[in-house]
Amino acid sequence: MSGTPETLGDLGEQLIQERVLRPRYGGVDGFGDDSALLGVVTTPSELVATTDSCPVPVVNLLREPDLYHAGWLLATINLSDLAAAGAEPLGLLVSYTLPKTTTVREFERLLDGVDDCCAAHGTKVAGGDIRDGAVQLTATAIGRSAPGSRLRRSGAKAGDRLLLVGSAGYLWAAALLETGRATLPAEARAEIWDRACRPVAQLKAGRLLAGYARAAMDVSDGLFATVRTLCEANRLGAEVTGEFVLDEPVADVAAQSGLRPFDLAETWGDWGLVVVVRAGDVQVVEKTLRAEGVAVQEIGTLTEDTRITKGTAAWDGIAQERFSTNSWHGGELSTVLTEVLGR
Structure with a gap:
């Protein structure tokens, strides 16, 4: 026709x-x-x-x-x-x-x-x-x-620090804005939408960290799932601070929605990395990444105790797991928001 x-x-x-x-x-x-x-x-x-x-x-x-x-x-x-x-x-x-x-x-x-x-x-x-x-x-x-430089999930030791590389929370901040849970001026709203639609793989950071990181994994299924997997690979536990600094527009959305910064930081969809570095290397790694315009912040410490805690309490956070009730590969948005953010 x-x-x-x-x-x-x-x-x-x-x-x-x-x-x-x-x-x-x-x-x-x-x-x-x-x-x-x-x-x-x-x-x-x-x-x-x-x-x-x-x-x-x-x-x-x-x-x-x-x-x-x-x-x-x-x-x-x-x-x-x-x-x-x-x-x-x-x-x-x-x-x-x-x-x-x-x-x-x-x-x-x-x-x-x-x-x-x-x-x-x-x-x-x-x-x-x-x-x-x-x-x-x-x-x-x-x-x-380079030979011998490939990062793996294993290789960490108790006392090593956990760093989250990349700016977190943009995807679900966009979801909160689009569903009316928060509002921002047009320019800030457009910035969040663009970042949500076009997440960036942290290739530069990964290559820069090859000489420092003991272990690494990308955040594809949520921060908790990533930390848990790294702990299991190294037979260790973790103490996560629960503190996090979001980029300003994302932090504004979180505040309007009644969420703590960490509530958005632990979600999935922004494709950051969790890397494990020696305690003595934290400052030089942060300085190196920030000089290249890559966001990074320390989020916790690996421990001999195999428990995973946030602050002083056990942490059982958001985790996508395929072939389970937590798996999501399409569905009603309201259901996804409830699963991810409790909203």
């Missing part, structure tokens, strides 16, 4: 490649081949790889759905795992399963999101696959690190 948006089903695989993918990726070495070329490694390196799928972005529940946000998030999720390894990205391999009814414009928005996120992080899409079916977005990020 005249004026009806063209869909992927209208084009078919060959025309999708020729009309959509080739104009965008035709200059990538190996385009159209069965495998991707990630470049020539001229210095001794260890290769690092990670793969992850993308859930429905929370921002798509807050406003109209836009596959751009899913594309950006898909790239961020995978690049963040490289950041936690202290690795430099070499490229991203993508796999898209999409319904035949997906319009060409929607598909292009997905590609724009992935490409823009890759460009912002100094990397690119090196290859991938597309097929028809129920929506499933997956990527594999490949990176490299």
